[in-house]
Amino acid sequence: MSNSLPIMPLADGLKLVVMKQEAGTIHLVMEMTSHFATCPVCGKASNKIRSFYKRTLRDLAWCGTPVIIRLTARRFACIDRDCQQRIFCERIPELVPAHGRRTARFTETLSALGRASSAEAATRLARNLGLSTSADTVLRAIRATPEPKMPTPRVLGVDDWAWRKGHSYGTVLVDLETHKVVDLLPDRQVSTLQQWLQGHPGVEIISRDRSQSYAKAAQMGAPNAQQIADRWHLLKNLGEALERWFHRLQPKLSQTVSAVEPRNQVTDNSSTEPTLGQYNRQVRFDEIQNLKKQGLSLRKIARILKLSRNTVRKYASVEQCPQAAQRIPSKTLLDNYIGHLQKRLADGCLNGRILFEEILTMGYQGSRPTVARWIREQKSIDHKDEEQPKTQVKAIAPRKLQYWFLTRLHKLPRKATRTLTKLLADIPELQRGYALVHQFHTMVRCRAGHTLPAWLNAVHKSGIPELKKFAVSLNKDYDAVYAGLTESWSQGPVEGINNRLKLIKRLMFGRARFDLLRKRVLLTL
Structure with missing residues (x-):
């Protein structure tokens, strides 16, 4: 049978003797025809055949039918008397590796x-x-599977990835010119990245987040490389500083917002006693303030009270206990028919079935229990003692105000624009900070790093401690920040690969130990 058999491209010196089918399996009987074999130790060819033996190999299926190869192989005697390998088996690496029971393509x-x-x-x-x-x-x-040989990248992106979020992390290294993963490291320690950089000389540019661990590792492992701080992380750090600032200004913000929206008057028929949530919030605030007065660090306070450092920082940076932001009730299918239902209740109709049928003819698509529940709520309100409406001090969420500050004014909704304009007009500190924030945002968007020194001086003169602290952190990493505001490289490709890495990790169903995860990432991404 010819060696051009379409189902099995045969290697040199391999002959197909017979092909047969038994019990739903195709059997290919093969034998070797070459007169020589090469010793795997000394590399000399030998023609001294000593014995024969059978090998059974599994190959790719043909039209869904399993294929088994019955191969007759030979043992040769090495002709070099000084060779340690006296007897060796002939090998066919194109078909099957040594000692393998499956073909290479299988x-x-x-x-x-x-x-x-x-x-x-x-x-x-x-x-x-x-x-x-x-x-x-x-x-x-x-x-x-052998790992691909990756050349040392000229532009390297460094970021962490989570084994378990908030507990253990690793490091992913990406070539920003080819968007390929270069390597995966088991942790984010300074020594680990430093050793990798020292073992791979030639990196000229290192893009990273604001992590000081990566900054130190890059400085020690590749001192001649230019470090670039990612622009998105710069805006993220600025947003965190803004949030701390707004927590400190919470009382002033609430008063101004209430003045902007005088129509937000509610009839508060509830008890004047604080709720459980308000009480717990006040207790937490008092505990943090007391520990802060004792001179304890935020990290130690968080460890003692078993809270996150962000929570401790929020309560430690304000003078009064912050109030929870007012929750806006979500829309329901009943909203468009509230006016009709209130009018019918005022007329004296309290039958839920009749009211449900009336709004059903008007296009209501909800359920009857929803209508019944609304009627019960109205009845309970009517039976309580009526009180005079009082203005509720409306709290504005610091994160919402942070979003307003970091968004250009013409992209905000009209109501947000009106509220923000009033806040800036009534609180001069906000107005100064708003101008500085938008100057920095423009600097990031337009990559105008040459204006950074002037901006830092303006921040130090602004009198806003949160922004001054942010400026101090930029000064500590000035060269990388300046490069990030000037160069075009960013962490965007690295973040995208990080998301795909998470998918690979989850696909392994808990079996992804580091060696296997690293191999899959290098072979896939």
């Missing part, structure tokens, strides 16, 4: 299926294709 197919999905899913798909295997075999095939 293993490559399992590895490709495993890299594209989880091991269990790859096993099910392989069985549908006529390839009998197990999840453990798929994992072994992935681990046995």
Whole structure:
């Protein structure tokens, strides 16, 4: 039979003797025809055949039918008397690796299926294709796949990735010119990244977030490389400073917002006693303030009270206990018919079934229990003692005001623009900060790094401690920040790869130990 058999491209010196089908399996009987074999130790060719032996190999299925290769191989005696390998078996690396029981293309197919999905899913798909295997075999095939040879990148992106968010992290290294993963590190320690950079000389530019660990590792591992601070992280740090600032100004903000929206008067028939949430918030505020007066750091306060440092920082940076922002009730299907229902209740109709049928003819698509529940609420309000309406001090969420500050004015809704304009007019400190924030935002958007020194001086003269603290952090990392506001490189491609890395990690269903995860990332991304 010719070696051009379409189902099995044969290697040199390999002959197909017979092909037969038994019990739903195709059997290919093959034998070797070459007169020489090369010793794997000394590399000399030998023609001294000593014995024969049988090898059974699994190959890719043909039209869904499993294929088994019955190969007659030979043992040769080495002609070099000084060689340690006296007897050796002839090898066919194009067909099967040494000691292998599956052909090379069978293993490559399992590895490709495993890299594209989880091991269990790859096993099910392989069985549908006529390839009998197990999840453990798929994992072994992935681990046995050689890693691609990645050249040392000129522009390197560095970011962390989460083994478990908030607990343990690793480091991903990306070539920003090719958008390919260069390596995956098991942690984000300074020494780990430093050793990698020292072992891969040639990196000229390193893009990173504001992490001081990565900054120190880059300085020690690649001292001649230019470091670039990511622009998105600069805006993120600015937003965090704004949020701390607005928490401190919460009482002034609430008074101004209430003055802007005098129509927001509510009839408060509830008890004047503080709610459980308000009480717990006040207790937490008092505890943090007392520990702060004792000179404890925010980290230690967070450890003692078992709170996050962001929560401790929020309560420690204000003089009064911050109030919870007013929740805006969500829209319901009943909103368009409230006026009709209130009018019918005023007329004396309290029958929920009649009211439901009336609004049903008007286009109401909700359920009857919703109408009944609304009527019960109205009845309970009517039976309480009526009190004079009093103006409720409306709190504005610091995060919402942060969004307003970082968004250009013409893109905000009309109501937000009106409120923000009133806030800036009534609170001079806000007006100064608003101008500085938008100057920095323009600097980031237009990459106008040459204006950074003047902006830092203006911040130090503004008298806003939160922005001054942010400016101090920029000064400590001035060269990288200036480069980030000047160069075009950013962490965008790294963040995208980080999201895909999360998908790969979750596909492994808890079986992704670091060696396997690293191999999959390098072979896939």
